[in-house]
Amino acid sequence: MRRALIISYYWPPAGGGGVQRWLKFAKYLPEFGYQSVIFTPENADYPVLDETLSGEVHPSTEVIRLPIWEPYRTFRKVSAKGDKSVSAGFIRSARKETPITRVAQWLRGNLIIPDARRFWIGPSVRYLCQYLSEHTTDVIISTGPPHSMHLIAEAVSRRTGIPWLADFRDPWVNMDNADKFRMTRYARARHEFLERRVLRSADSVVTVSWYLSSQYERIRQRAVCTITNGYDQTDFDGRGRPADSGKFIIGHYGTFGEDRNPVALWEALEQLLAEEPALARDLEIQLVGPTDASVLASASTHRLAGCIRHVPYLSHDTIIDRMRSSAVLLVILNQNTNEEGRVTGKIFEYVASRRPVLGIGSVTSDCARVIRETGCGVMVPFLDKAKIRAFILDVYYGRFVMGTADSTRQFSRRELTRQLSEELDRLVEGNIR
Numbered sequence: 315m316r317r318a319l320i321i322s323y324y325w326p327p328a329g330g331g332g333v334q335r336w337l338k339f340a341k342y343l344p345e346f347g348y349q350s351v352i353f354t355p356e357n358a359d360y361p362v363l364d365e366t367l368s369g370e371v372h373p374s375t376e377v378i379r380l381p382i383w384e385p386y387r388t389f390r391k392v393s394a395k396g397d398k399s400v401s402a403g404f405i406r407s408a409r410k411e412t413p414i415t416r417v418a419q420w421l422r423g424n425l426i427i428p429d430a431r432r433f434w435i436g437p438s439v440r441y442l443c444q445y446l447s448e449h450t451t452d453v454i455i456s457t458g459p460p461h462s463m464h465l466i467a468e469a470v471s472r473r474t475g476i477p478w479l480a481d482f483r484d485p486w487v488n489m490d491n492a493d494k495f496r497m498t499r500y501a502r503a504r505h506e507f508l509e510r511r512v513l514r515s516a517d518s519v520v521t522v523s524w525y526l527s528s529q530y531e532r533i534r535q536r537a538v539c540t541i542t543n544g545y546d547q548t549d550f551d552g553r554g555r556p557a558d559s560g561k562f563i564i565g566h567y568g569t570f571g572e573d574r575n576p577v578a579l580w581e582a583l584e585q586l587l588a589e590e591p592a593l594a595r596d597l598e599i600q601l602v603g604p605t606d607a608s609v610l611a612s613a614s615t616h617r618l619a620g621c622i623r624h625v626p627y628l629s630h631d632t633i634i635d636r637m638r639s640s641a642v643l644l645v646i647l648n649q650n651t652n653e654e655g656r657v658t659g660k661i662f663e664y665v666a667s668r669r670p671v672l673g674i675g676s677v678t679s680d681c682a683r684v685i686r687e688t689g690c691g692v693m694v695p696f697l698d699k700a701k702i703r704a705f706i707l708d709v710y711y712g713r714f715v716m717g718t719a720d721s722t723r724q725f726s727r728r729e730l731t732r733q734l735s736e737e738l739d740r741l742v743e744g745n746i747r
Contacts, residue, residue: 316452316742318348319442319476321463323431325354326371329364329627331568331659335483335522336457338546338727339734341372346735350375351451353442355382355434361604366629380441382434385418385426423495427504428486429460439469446474452742457481459489464512471517477741480516483543485526488652509533517741520734523680525655541733542684543659544725545666549634556639562596562710564672565640567633568660570605574646576674578696580616582703587617593710597621602628602636637667642709645685647675649696654679662725665690668716670709672702684725689717 320340324332340350350372356379371377426432454476456467464480471478486509487502497505513519513534520539521527527538564583587594599613601624613622628636637643643664647653657680664671665684671691673681682693691714694701708714723729 315344315349316347316738317351317450318343318738319351319353319446319451319454321353321438321442321454321456321467323355323358323458323460323463324360325352325377326367327363327365328358328360329362329367329630330360332459332483333364333367334630334659335543336455336481337367337370338544339731340375341370341546342728342731343735344372344374345728346732348452348735348738351449352377353438354379355431357381359384362627364627364629366631378445380434380438382431384433385421385430420496423497424501427501428465428508429462431460431462432465435462435465435469438466439473442466442470443473446470446476451476452745453738454478455481457483458486459484461486461508461512464516465508468512468515472515475745477517477745478515479518479520479737479741480512482519482521482526482530484522485529485652485655486512488529517745518737520737521655523655523657524683525680526652529655539733539737541730541737542657542725543662544727544730545662545722546727547666549631549663550638550666553635553638556635559598559639560596561598562593562642563598563600563640564642564644564706565600565602565636566644566646567600567637568603568658570601570603570609570646571648572606572608573648573650575606575609575612576644576646576696577612578699579644579646579674579702580613580618582699582706583618583621584616586703586706587621590707590710598623600636600640601625602633634663634667637663637669640667640669642706643667643669643671643691645671645673645675645681647673647679647681647696649675657681657684661685665722665725670705670714670716672705674702688722688725690722 320336322336326333343350352375422430454467454471456463458464467478487505510533513530518539519530519534520541521530522542524540527540530538599618599622601622604626605624610624645658645661647656653676661681661684665688671685673685673691673693674696675693676682677693677695685691685693692705
């Protein structure tokens with residue numbers, strides 16, 4: 315069996331969306347002839363933990379860990395209140411930024427390049443070069459963000475001659491919340507230089523969306539492979555019929571930032587509650603995951619506070635049950651420069667849940683493409699209150715018809731891992747020749 319070294323900051327016990335992609339790839343890679351060797355921090359500063367995900371790790375997976383020093387932890391120690399808002403997600407528990415948050419964001423964008431894990435690069439390169447001199451490995455994989463993982467892989471591949479695949483779960487320079495960093499012209503140029511160097515140095519580049527692949531092909535001047543995120547059918551098998559709470563649940567599962575605040579949705583719901591007494595009695599809005607204070611405040615101004623049930627975090631296993639019990643599942647795109655290529659990981663689990671999906675954002679985006687191809691729901695423009703209202707009423711009165719189950723199979727984790735294994739075979743066999 316071939317061995318793949320996977321350099322990933324996120325690994326159980328980390329929770330949240332960042333861990334899912336390579337946890338699932340590593341789970342299915344042995345079926346296609348690859349043993350996964352995970353290189354990850356020993357003491358990472360994860361924003362959330364989910365111990366249940368440890369049960370997803372394939373028995374053949376080897377995990378090697380190295381201590382890491384991260385500045386966010388130090389910033390919180392010197393903050394009088396241990397300010398947890400100093401994080402990569404920029405999700406505020408209060409409506410105003412704190413001074414230490416603004417300082418941390420500026421330092422992150424202008425001095426700590428490419429990201430807060432840059433201090434792990436040197437020790438990791440030294441450790442892995444020694445490890446690989448003693449353990450045969452066929453291919454190196456890095457996944458970012460954080461994009462420091464790519465710089466580790468770049469240096470190790472150059473020194474060892476082992477082929478390298480760089481996986482981009484999100485953009486680099488055009489990342490979400492890039493404006494929060496208040497980057498100087500020099501800092502942005504430095505990010506662009508490193509992004510371009512990684513894209514052109516890697517033996518293969520993979521992204522999660524067709525739009526991002528097309529952008530990176532222009533920089534790389536070579537082909538980029540698109541392998542989307544997906545759903546794992548084993549997460550849904552054997553669960554039985556979801557419990558009926560008697561509520562019409564509109565659910566959002568995952569990070570809900572300020573730049574996703576769906577004002578038109580809140581306005582449509584406010585009108586519907588005034589016009590539809592039955593819906594007013596039945597409606598429950600579940601927001602599960604880190605949710606910006608501005609989003610909650612906006613919903614409250616539209617008289618929806620009594621309908622909202624906000625839970626900062628639940629285990630992945632519990633979230634699957636919540637999805638399956640919802641009447642409508644929300645996916646809301648960021649209103650920024652990478653909206654077209656933004657395909658959130660949860661959309662695929664929404665699809666597998668077989669519940670109607672209401673997407674709010676660009677109708678030409680890759681996320682809209684997934685919704686359209688699977689027939690799981692609709693994508694409506696951000697300000698189109700009439701279409702939002704019509705879809706909710708269609709679902710409430712049973713007029714919405716789902717697409718077929720066959721249309722979702724292309725996004726199963728096993729099928730996506732098969733595609734990944736073909737790309738790895740191409741790299742390894744090309745290197746042998």
